[in-house]
Amino acid sequence: MRTQVAIVGAGPAGLLLGQLLHRAGIATVIVERQSAAHVLGRIRAGVLEQVTVDLMDECGVGTRMHAEGLVHQGIELLFQGARHRIDFPGLTGGRTVTVYGQTEVTRDLMAARAQAGLPTVYDAGDTVTLHGFDGSTPQVRYRHGGQEHVIDCDFIAGCDGYHGVSRASVPANAIHEFEKVYPSGWLGLLADVPPVCHELIYAHSERGFALCSMRSPSRSRYYVQVPPDSKVEQWSDDAFWAELRLRLDPQARERLVTGPALEKSIAPLRSFVAEPMRFGRLFLAGDAAHIVPPTGAKGLNLAASDVKYLASALAEHYGERSSAGLDHYSARALRRVWKAERFSWWFTMATHRFPGTSGFDHRIQESELDYLVHSKAASAALAENYVGLPL
Template identity: 55%
Template sequence: MKTDVVIIGAGPSGLMLGHLLAQAGIDAVILERRSGEYVLSRIRAGVLEQGTINIMKQLGLDERLQAEGIPHDFVSLTDQDKLIKIPVRELTGKHVVVYGQTEITKDLMDAAPSRRVQTVYEAADVALHNIEGDAPFVTYEKDGEEHRIDARFIAGCDGFHGPSRKAIPASASASVERVYPFGWLGILADVPPCAHEVVYANHDNGFALASMRSNTRSRYYLQVPTNEKIEGWSDDRIWNELKVRLGSEFSSNITTGPALEKSIAPLRSFIFEKMRYGSLFLAGDAAHIVPPTGAKGLNLAASDIAYLAPALIDFFKKNDPSAIDAYEAKALARVWKSSRFAWYLTSLMHSFPEDGDFGRKMQIAELNYIANSKAAQMSIAENYIGLPL
């Protein structure tokens, strides 16, 4: 089989790329090692920057997003019982929209057949070949048979553990990583949110976050040690700790309920500084992981595609390679800026006992500065709504 682009991974970035290429009349095949049902079952974030929304609008797939998405005009930071409410829309003229990543994926998946976005699910043992040259190909196994797809380019949108990044020789790769000394315990429940905006809480017990997936479904997080076990956290214990950490402004508005899902995830910053190698391009989590503080993961994946899709279209439609040659530098510049913001919020709002009293006093001083500085609030606001593409 032959195609123009093989896309590995059917998460939001892979599906967005597949749709954008199909819209431009460029042939592509998406390979996904999991079933479609499994892909849709993954619980992920859902705070969308305007750039992500614009891609869905460009594809004409934003009807449900516009109808069901929840605009956020504020973001709140708390320190014990001190509240800093940052008027994001007033300061920037823009806002973010809460619309779950699962919903974005569903919209893209549902529209794929009618738009000739070809996706092969349950493609096992995907392997990349000849990526350093102009004639790469991919092999995979499906229903007990081995298949081969020849292409001009491969787009690795297959996440942190996928085969795409691993196909780049160690001698040609470079990465930077920071592993944080804690994780996030998350709970998802069908209860109304305690606030109309995302709340980041700094507390002596550790960080907490209040977010939502809809007006009837809430997502909360607690900072926990890396060796913590989810079995030690009953629903009641989680709700009680959230009420303590989120402070009096929000604790009285917390509605409790049975958990739909509970998990503990580690936090890391990881940037792979080789987003192009020969005929292979990396996008999304295959190239970078950011702490969820700041909600940049999905949006960074979308911004990669906002650069990569038109670059590939220019190559095939105009015989112009300049944009694909510039992809790595352009994407990495935004990745580093977004990673800086995620690192900044993580450092500001989490408990770092190893930093002692000095570290804690510096957090308090920074929060006091933010509370009384329009310039500081503007900096947070413009990063929160998403830097320009």
Template identity: 60%
Template sequence: MRTQVAIIGAGPSGLLLSQLLHKAGVDCIVFERRSPDYVLSRIRAGVLEQGMVGMLEQAGVSERMHREGLPHDGFAISVGDTRLRIDLKGLTGSRVMVYGQTEVTKDLMDAHTARGAQVIYEAENVTPLDFDTDHPRITYEKDGVTHEVACDFICGCDGYHGVSRAAVPDGAITEFEKVYPFGWLGILSYVKPVDHELIYANHPNGFALASMRSETLSRYYIQVPAGTDVNKWSDDAIWAELKVRLGAEAAAKMETGPSIEKSIAPLRSFVAEPLRFGRLFLAGDAGHIVPPTGAKGLNLAASDIHYLSSGLIEYYGEKSAAGIDAYSQHALARIWKAERFSWWMTSLLHQFPELGAFNARMQQADMDYLASSEAAQRSLAENYVGLPF
């Protein structure tokens, strides 16, 4: 078997890349070690930048998003019982779209099914080979049989723990990492959102976030120490803590109910450099991780796909390697800006007891500056809605 581009990973970045390449007439095959149901069971973020909204439109998979998604013109930062609204639309002219990553993935899956795209699910032991030559290939096992696919390029969209980055020879990658001493305990429940926009809260007990997936499905988070056992937190205990951290106004309006999912996500910042190794490219979580505080993870993967798809389409359409040669440089420049913003948001909104009273005063000074400076709010808003590709 042969294809032009082999894509490892059928999450939103891999499927989006496949869809964009297909629309440009570039042949590709997607390999995924999990089943479709497992891929769709992953609970992930749901705030889309305008750049990603545009990419989904370009890919022809935006109809349901525009019908069911929730456009947001702003969000709030709560400190105690004081709430500061960041007017995204007024400050930047742009907005964000609240639409769950699971829904994005489902829309992409449906588009692939409709066009009969080649997505090989439950492909075991996927291995990228010979990507340092002009003849890369992929091997994988399916139903006990080993298969080989020759290709021109391999795109690793298989996440932080995937095989793509692990296949790169030792010493070829420089890794930058910061691990935070806490995680986010998340609860998903069929209750009405407490507000029509997201609320980020800084409280002495720790960070909290009130978000939503729809008008009837809410997603909440609270900061907990690293290593916390999710089973030690009952639904009632989580709701009670949310009411404390989000402030009196939110507590008075909050609907509570049984959780349909609870989990703890660790927080880390991670970047691998470079993102190209011969004819192997890394994209999305395979090359970088951001804390979820700034809502950049999925959006940053989309910007990678913008640069990568554009480069590959240029390669096949115009016989120019300029785009793929510049992929790593262009993607990393935007990645580091998003890493900075996510680190800053995390530093502003979380409790760091080990850093003492000085850090608490710095957080307060940051909040006071935000509240009093339109320029500071515009900078925050510009980063939140997404820097241009």
């Protein structure tokens, strides 16, 4: 098989890149090790920056997002028993975010790719290997249906996540990895109950962090901070709801509606960056190159900005015979990545209670949050980063 760009990974990053390249007249093949049902079954974040919303529109897949997504004009910070609102439009010149689940983004992109008849290989398993990307004839090889397959291509886009084959295929001496592991995780519960608030609540309490989020007016997503060695099996639904209630303010507790979990999982908190993001004719994008703590909802949005940079660079290469965009892809993407890493690290440190911290540390946190909500400049900095820095 021959194509111009082979994309490894059929998550939102790979599918978004494939759709952008298709609209630019560039041929792609996507190879995914999991089944389509498995990809759609992954429960992930759901806060989209305007950049991501615009990319969905550019791909021609924004109709359902605009019909079902919830436009949010702020968030609420809860600390010392009181809530304080951060007004996004008032602090950023009118910008907002849209709550629309990553699963739904993936579903829309999958449907568009299938409707266009573009080739996607699912269930490739652990047989995917990358070859020749340090030269002029890169290949992606895999087994499917009991047969060996080879994709000859001009470029490979590694959009296969933190545990994927793309970054693992790079020689160790060619890559520099930065990592911070936080001593906590997020226990998340999804339930068909109305949200406790029409906007997200980020709660800092003596018992730890909590987040009240939603997927729709009738489906809520809640999180509580737990120790890193916690197991989902240790938490019944009743235990989760009881712990969440203890971390909320009286008004939120009164409005909290509980119900059976549709899904429960624990996400570790980690910051990770791999540099550079280009290795010859292999380009990394999304979680293959970087991970952020979920605080601040930057993961999917960073993947979208990577893909925008890469799609534009490839279109420039094929349309104008210029390598400038490809040559600058890594530096350009990393500049935005590190700003998002900084924001996610800062927001995590400001809102979580970590083991081993002192009374002094706790007072500093409370002072930081108090300053944050009473200083217009500090509130504007939070709002600007939350809604997304410009490309």
